[in-house]
Each structure stands twice: as C-alpha cells, then as structure tokens.
Amino acid sequence: MYPNLYYFFKDVLGVEWEWARFLNSFGFFVALAFIISAIVLTKGLQRKEKQGFLQPFEEKRVFGKPATVGELLTNGLLGFVMGYKIIGAFMNAGSGVDPQAYIFSSQGSWGAGIFLALLFAGLKWYEKNKQKAAKPEERKVRIWPHERVGDITVMAAIFGFAGAKIFHNLENWDQFVADPIGSLVSFSGLTFYGGLICAAIAIIIYAKRKGISIRHLADAMGPTLMLAYALGRIGCQVAGDGDWGVPNAAYVSDSTGAVRLANAGEFQQALRSNTIYLQEEFGRGMKPENVPYATFKAPSFLPVWMVAYTYPHNVNSMGNKLADCAEDDHCNYLPLPVFPTPFYETVVCLLLFGVLLYYRSRIKLAGGLFCLYLVLNGAERFFVEKIRVNTKYESLPFQPTQAELISLGLVILGIVLYFVSKKKTSASK
Structure with missing residues (x-):
C-alpha cells in the first residue's frame, strides 16, 4: 500500500x-x-x-473594469492560505511533522504566505489592468x-x-x-x-x-x-x-502481511487471537464468533491478493504492526486477509x-x-x-447498511424516473 x-x-x-x-x-x-x-x-x-x-444562455457582463478591492483581497487570501499551509508543509517535511495534524494546526510559513498573497493579488491586478477601458462596457454574452x-x-x-x-x-x-x-x-x-x-x-x-x-x-x-x-x-x-471487504476465511496471514491458505481451524484461531483488532474494525463488544466473513479460494488463474489481501502500510494504520517495518507510522497490516472490494x-x-x-x-x-x-x-x-465491512442499522429488518438502503433506492428511482419520463414524452407528442 x-x-x-x-x-x-x-x-x-x-x-x-x-x-x-x-x-x-x-x-x-x-x-x-x-x-x-x-x-x-x-x-x-x-x-x-x-x-x-x-x-x-445569455448573461450580462461588464468589460473593461479594473480589479476591485474585493477581487484583490480574495486572490490575496487564497494565495496566503496556499503559501502559509501548503508551501509551509513542504518546507517542514522531514521534521517529524504529521501531515494531517499540520494542515489543521495553526502552524505555517508566514514568508511563503505573504509572498503568494502578493503574487496572486498582483496577477489579478495585472490581468484586469490589461483589459481596462476608459469607459467600462456592459455586454450580453452567450455561454x-x-x-x-x-x-x-x-x-x-x-x-x-x-x-x-x-x-x-x-x-x-x-x-x-x-x-x-x-x-x-x-x-x-x-x-x-x-x-x-x-x-x-x-x-x-x-x-x-x-x-x-x-x-x-x-x-x-x-x-x-x-x-x-x-x-x-x-x-x-x-x-x-x-473501504475493504469482510475477511476471507480461506486464508490467514503472518506478521509480514504475507497471505497463505489456512489449515483446518487456523482462521478461527486467528479470530480469537485478534480480539483487539476485531473491536477496532467492527466495533466494541464484537465477539470472534459474530464476525462476518466469507470463504473463497482463489482459482489458479487469479493471484491470491484479488481475494485475500492484508493492506500492509494502510493509511488508517489499522490492524497489527508489521514485523519488518522501520517507519514511524503506516506500519500496520490486517491480521485477517480481506476481500479487496475497492479493486x-x-x-x-x-x-x-x-x-x-x-x-x-x-x-x-x-x-x-x-x-x-x-x-x-x-x-x-x-x-x-x-x-x-460497514455499519449496519441493527434496529431495521434485515440489518441493512446505509449504502444498501440508498443503492436500493437509486435502483427504484431509476426505474420510476424512466417510466415517468417516457409517459410524459409520449403525452407531449
């Protein structure tokens, strides 16, 4: 990953x-x-x-006006934010700063922020000044x-x-x-x-x-x-x-994130050995015997990762620590191989x-x-x-997920809209 x-x-x-x-x-x-x-x-x-x-569509627009104070301030503010945060982030790279924490903190580069603020405001002034006319003109334009x-x-x-x-x-x-x-x-x-x-x-x-x-x-x-x-x-x-799938009970993984076929009882043992991860993934109170999973062995023409993957170095740092990882962060893998549903x-x-x-x-x-x-x-x-893996609405019949409810609604909506549109089109002829 x-x-x-x-x-x-x-x-x-x-x-x-x-x-x-x-x-x-x-x-x-x-x-x-x-x-x-x-x-x-x-x-x-x-x-x-x-x-x-x-x-x-016709719109009225004024041509030949110089840049307004509002336009200059808006562009200057945009430039300042980009310089202060984005350039500041790159300038501090390698200093042990967490990227996400840095973006949402008050830290930044004042020098880069002021420089880009002046640059953006100056470019807007120059662009408008080139088009400036002695008498601004209002015209209708077709867009x-x-x-x-x-x-x-x-x-x-x-x-x-x-x-x-x-x-x-x-x-x-x-x-x-x-x-x-x-x-x-x-x-x-x-x-x-x-x-x-x-x-x-x-x-x-x-x-x-x-x-x-x-x-x-x-x-x-x-x-x-x-x-x-x-x-x-x-x-x-x-x-x-x-956004991955449920565990594939046909496989187990080792501390390096590698996946192999599970022997009899190994998957159940892995469930019992990773209760902390299961509660982190499926919520507090989740018991090993209640974990949702499916069993599917990859056919010979498919690589194993297409049906069982551990997402080593995943961005959420979910799972257990990788044995051979020397990084400070993103050193985790999923101890139970899952179906790679995004793929x-x-x-x-x-x-x-x-x-x-x-x-x-x-x-x-x-x-x-x-x-x-x-x-x-x-x-x-x-x-x-x-x-x-998704949160289910336990209080509803069949315990659907939010996505299941919305996706089912979209299918119904698509069918209904089609016949309504067809009926209206026929009636207008």
Whole structure:
C-alpha cells in the first residue's frame, strides 16, 4: 500500500523524498478523477450541444473594469492560505511533522504566505489592468453549457466532500459523538452516496439558474459519474483507507502481511487471537464468533491478493504492526486477509462506464441514460455491500447498511424516473 506518495517513490524509485509525505495517495486519485471526469463531461455536453439538445444562455457582463478591492483581497487570501499551509508543509517535511495534524494546526510559513498573497493579488491586478477601458462596457454574452464545467466541477468537489462527511458521520454516530472535531476534519471517512446526493442538489439548482436542461445534463453526467467512481476507488485500494471487504476465511496471514491458505481451524484461531483488532474494525463488544466473513479460494488463474489481501502500510494504520517495518507510522497490516472490494468496484465500474457509452446513442429518451446509470450504480453497490465491512442499522429488518438502503433506492428511482419520463414524452407528442 502507498498511504502517500513518499511510499510510492521509495518502493518504485528507491528514493526517500520527505516532502512527498504530504501528497496523500487517496487525494491524488480523487483529484485525478475530477480532472478526467471534467474532460469527459465537457465532451458529453458538447455532443449534446451539437445535437441541438442544449443551448447557450445569455448573461450580462461588464468589460473593461479594473480589479476591485474585493477581487484583490480574495486572490490575496487564497494565495496566503496556499503559501502559509501548503508551501509551509513542504518546507517542514522531514521534521517529524504529521501531515494531517499540520494542515489543521495553526502552524505555517508566514514568508511563503505573504509572498503568494502578493503574487496572486498582483496577477489579478495585472490581468484586469490589461483589459481596462476608459469607459467600462456592459455586454450580453452567450455561454454554452460545456463552458460551465469548471463551475460544476468546483461545486461537485465542495458539496460532494461536505455531503460525504455528513453521511459518514450519520452512519457512524457513536464515533462522531466521541470525537466530533476529529471526525469532521479527518481525511478518512467519506461516504460516496452522501457526496453524490449533496453535489446533485447543488448542481441541479445551478443548472436551473443557468438555463441548462436537467435531463440532458443528467445524461451527460451518468457516464462521467461512473468513471469518477471507478477512478476514486483506485485511491481507496492504493491507500488502504478502510473501504475493504469482510475477511476471507480461506486464508490467514503472518506478521509480514504475507497471505497463505489456512489449515483446518487456523482462521478461527486467528479470530480469537485478534480480539483487539476485531473491536477496532467492527466495533466494541464484537465477539470472534459474530464476525462476518466469507470463504473463497482463489482459482489458479487469479493471484491470491484479488481475494485475500492484508493492506500492509494502510493509511488508517489499522490492524497489527508489521514485523519488518522501520517507519514511524503506516506500519500496520490486517491480521485477517480481506476481500479487496475497492479493486472489484474499479473493475466493475469501468465495465459499466463502457456499457453507458454503448447505450449513449441508443437510448433516445431524454434522461433515459441517467436512469440506466442509477440502476447500474445502485445494483453494483448493493451487491458489493454483501462482502464489505460497514455499519449496519441493527434496529431495521434485515440489518441493512446505509449504502444498501440508498443503492436500493437509486435502483427504484431509476426505474420510476424512466417510466415517468417516457409517459410524459409520449403525452407531449
């Protein structure tokens, strides 16, 4: 596992760049997912525009005005935060500073902060000064939907992250009550469906204000969201952020994190020997005999890690200490090999992305492709939850997880929306 890029560079290149500890692997893949998805969404919207389904929206804008005090202060503040925290973090790399604690502390580099504040404010002033006219002019401009992808991406990031944190803490209320501040600022603990729901609400409101057809925007978003999810799950797998599956009883591991086939009774013995880990993973009061697990031996054509993995050096430092690890942190492995569900979801969702692209030109109903996305995404997540470690609602029948309830709801919603849209389209003809 590579909890941050320091471990990747050390393993692959043999170099130890301390500054790379501040580059979280999960964050790297999430950022990559946003960039690639923004490109895919732009192409999808341009396709809709060429087909005549999406039109430009007129807005009034003033040209020729110099930079305002508010613009200079905003850019200066952004530059200061980036310099004070981000550059300050790299300047302190190697001094034993915990990256996450540093980001949320009052520590930083005043020199770098002031320098970037002046630089950002100066660049904004220079940009506006080049366009300054003797008499500012108000004009109407036509903005196409694909030109708003930047705004949509930023809103998806902000509201998606906020929603993911909120839904995670609702799902793990006991942990939130025990440490509310830590739960809110922690980089771990994100619920995809919470992010999807909150980001969707924000984008729908924005699209309505900008005259963008919701159904055609949704059709362009369907394949984009499926791809983004697949890429984001790579980050979960690489970093080992806790989104793994239940233990595979066909295997056991040793203190180096290596996995081998279990002999008769060895898995049960491993359960009894790791009660502290089990309570950390499944909650206090968890007894070895109640731990959920599945048994599956890898066929000869598959590597063992695809069905049983210990996530050595996982970013959450879950499990037991590795015997051969000399690092100060991220030295843990899972004593019970688990199913690597993030890997499964990446593979499946990439295939489903291809399915959505295949049906993109075959489904003629506006919004129909997005309905298919809802059904496919919901079904995929519902079934993978069967072998994932997740908090269950014990008070409800069948003890479902939050993700199972939402994914089932998405499947139903996708089917209902499809027939409602089809009925409305037929009635309007």
